Amino acid sequence: MKELKVTPIKDGTVIDHITPGNAVKVLRILKIPESTTSVVSVAINVIGKKGKKDIVKIENRELDPKELDKIALIAPKATINIIRDYEVVKKHKVELPDEVIGIAKCSNPTCISNAREPVQSRFQVICKDPPRIRCYYCEREPEDIADRII
Amino acid sequence: MNFKKRDVISIKDFSREEIEYILKYAKKMVPYATGEKHTDILKEKILASLFFEPSTRTRLSFESAMHRLGGRIIGFADPSGTSQKKGESLADTIRMADSYSDVIVIRHPQEGAARLAAEFAEAPVLNAGDGAGQHPTQCLLDLFTIFMEKKKIKGNNIVLLGDLKYGRTVHSLAYALALFKADLTFVSPETLKMPKEVINECREFGVEPNSTSNLEKAIKEADVLYVTRIQRERFPDAEEYNRVVGTYKVDNNLLKQAKQDLIVMHPLPRVVEIDPEVDSTPHAVYFKQAFNGVPVRMALLSLILGGKKL
Ligand SMILES: [Zn+2]
Numbered sequence: 539m540k541e542l543k544v545t546p547i548k549d550g551t552v553i554d555h556i557t558p559g560n561a562v563k564v565l566r567i568l569k570i571p572e573s574t575t576s577v578v579s580v581a582i583n584v585i586g587k588k589g590k591k592d593i594v595k596i597e598n599r600e601l602d603p604k605e606l607d608k609i610a611l612i613a614p615k616a617t618i619n620i621i622r623d624y625e626v627v628k629k630h631k632v633e634l635p636d637e638v639i640g641i642a643k644c645s646n647p648t649c650i651s652n653a654r655e656p657v658q659s660r661f662q663v664i665c666k667d668p669p670r671i672r673c674y675y676c677e678r679e680p681e682d683i684a685d686r687i688i
Numbered sequence: 689m690n691f692k693k694r695d696v697i698s699i700k701d702f703s704r705e706e707i708e709y710i711l712k713y714a715k716k717m718v719p720y721a722t723g724e725k726h727t728d729i730l731k732e733k734i735l736a737s738l739f740f741e742p743s744t745r746t747r748l749s750f751e752s753a754m755h756r757l758g759g760r761i762i763g764f765a766d767p768s769g770t771s772q773k774k775g776e777s778l779a780d781t782i783r784m785a786d787s788y789s790d791v792i793v794i795r796h797p798q799e800g801a802a803r804l805a806a807e808f809a810e811a812p813v814l815n816a817g818d819g820a821g822q823h824p825t826q827c828l829l830d831l832f833t834i835f836m837e838k839k840k841i842k843g844n845n846i847v848l849l850g851d852l853k854y855g856r857t858v859h860s861l862a863y864a865l866a867l868f869k870a871d872l873t874f875v876s877p878e879t880l881k882m883p884k885e886v887i888n889e890c891r892e893f894g895v896e897p898n899s900t901s902n903l904e905k906a907i908k909e910a911d912v913l914y915v916t917r918i919q920r921e922r923f924p925d926a927e928e929y930n931r932v933v934g935t936y937k938v939d940n941n942l943l944k945q946a947k948q949d950l951i952v953m954h955p956l957p958r959v960v961e962i963d964p965e966v967d968s969t970p971h972a973v974y975f976k977q978a979f980n981g982v983p984v985r986m987a988l989l990s991l992i993l994g995g996k997k998l
Contacts, residue, residue: 648819650800655777657804675800676821677698 550576550597552619552626553609558583560613561592563684567608574599608641610634612684614667634666637674642687644673645680659688691991695806696814698822699860704867710828710987711835716998717983717990720756728758729995736789737763738781739816740770740796745956746816746826749981750793757986757995762788782808791993794818812992820856826955827860829984831868833977834912837951841868847906849875849936850916850961852882857955858916859886862897866890872897873906877932880918903936907946913938913971915954915961939963943971953977 556564561580565571570578574596581593592613600620601609609616610632620628640658644651651659651673661671664679672679680686689709695701702710719725735754739747742765751761763785764770770781778801785792786809794805795816802815802822817823834841846865852858852874862882865872872890874882874897881899890897900906907913915938923929938952938961954962954974966972990998 646799648798650778650796650798650804650818653778653798655804656779657807673800675803676819678799 545579546624547577547579547595547597547621548624550595550599550621551601552621553594553596553613554591554617554619555586555588555615556592556594556609556613557615558590558592560684561594563612564592564594564609564616566684567612567687568594568596568601568605570596604641606632607634607638608687610666611638611642611669611671611687614669634663634669636663637661638663638671640688642671642680642683644676644678645682645686646673646676646678649673649676649678651675691988692994693812694992695802695812696824696988696992697802697806698815699824699827699864701824707828707831707864707867710984710991711832713991714828714832714980714983714987715836717986720998721753721979721982721986723756727756727998729990729998730754730757730759730993733757733759733791733993733995734789735759735761735763735989736785736792736811737761737765738785738792738794738796739763739765740767740778740794740801742766743795743817745978746795746823746981749978750814750816750825750985753982753985753989756982757990759989759993763793778804779808782813785809786811791989814988814992820854822860823857824860825981825985825988826857827864828988829977829981830861830914830953830955831864832984833953833973833980834951836980837973837976838911841865841870843870844911845871845873845909846912846914847873847875847903847910848882848914848916849903849938851880851918851922852876852916853880854919854922855916858914859883861914862886863889866893866895866897869893869895871895873910874899875901875903875906875936877901877918877935879932880922901935904942904945907942907950910946910950913946913950913952915952915958917954917957917959917961933960936961937963938966940965940969943969946971 576597579595616632619626638661660674664670782805793814796818799819799821801818806813951973952971
């Protein structure tokens, strides 16, 4: 954790190895700052061992699986560090499942999943890194996934 | 090979062996489709024909296919009188139709509608076209036409001509032809070229398609010329449309340079792509192609509903 340019946190989550430039998108996915009062630190273009990366630290919050899938869609190399009492108690890489349900909206305006039907959006993951997804219903591939995340 | 109770949403739902099986079975259906022979292998079966947008040709050929097999039909040809207009979801309409029928045929203006219908129906669902999406029975009848006219699909030099960019049925056809290892040539205006993904799919089957804008050159080698319509609404101005549309006109003068046994196909309706003078030449198979929808749909219905083998 020494490479961090920002001070360590007591409890919370550190999202490391975010694709450089994508930290802001991660914040948007996590609905920060709107849905939090915790302290959030962002480091952009930090020089790490494997080149540049972004880092996001959120105090007093752990992420749910849906949020992790969303992060995997825009930062497939991200690692999630759960911090309790200044210690990393859990560290893992994000991983996209083979199918993502209810986390992104189809970019095709005439796709049935965008009509008022009792179904959630559903995408097949056709490539995990770089992430590529294809709509289960209309078979189209959205170009900018980050803009499609619900 | 098991077809019983299967949904038919996309041509990609079938393997090459399965498609071959359907084509061979469709051939057996031809005398029944013309009315020369009679059968009632689907007696007691009910097909729900749900056309949320009009498509007379497809609807009539499905309905004719069901009647020729002795089955019955319920449904609608146009959604204006249905509860959909009152705001009912497609899922609910499908659940209702499902309880009244043994098989559902759906045509819908939105992409993915058939896939959604299949999720809510117990009965098998056949996609009769969903918006700009899939239209697998059209693809099968196109393959069947080549199979009947040329005895095989592999080894033919097949030219796909026209709007190759937006026409998704042409994308499915290119995929299926590559699955059969046909030689493919794509001819289109520069602005309406075949998308890269489709070309990549062909390559996955070991087929390297040629792309050109030169029809005169491509026609010399062709065994099959598949013509599609260029849609006016794709062009921002009429002048550009007229220029593009005028580039490719299939007429007797062009066909002078072609092989004698070249067949000309078109999913119909045509506008100006094929001159009516071609109709009376042996090259023209597009009306036969339209008829072929009946035996192909008969074969599918029979296989899916588990009718007695003919
Ligand atoms: Zn879609």
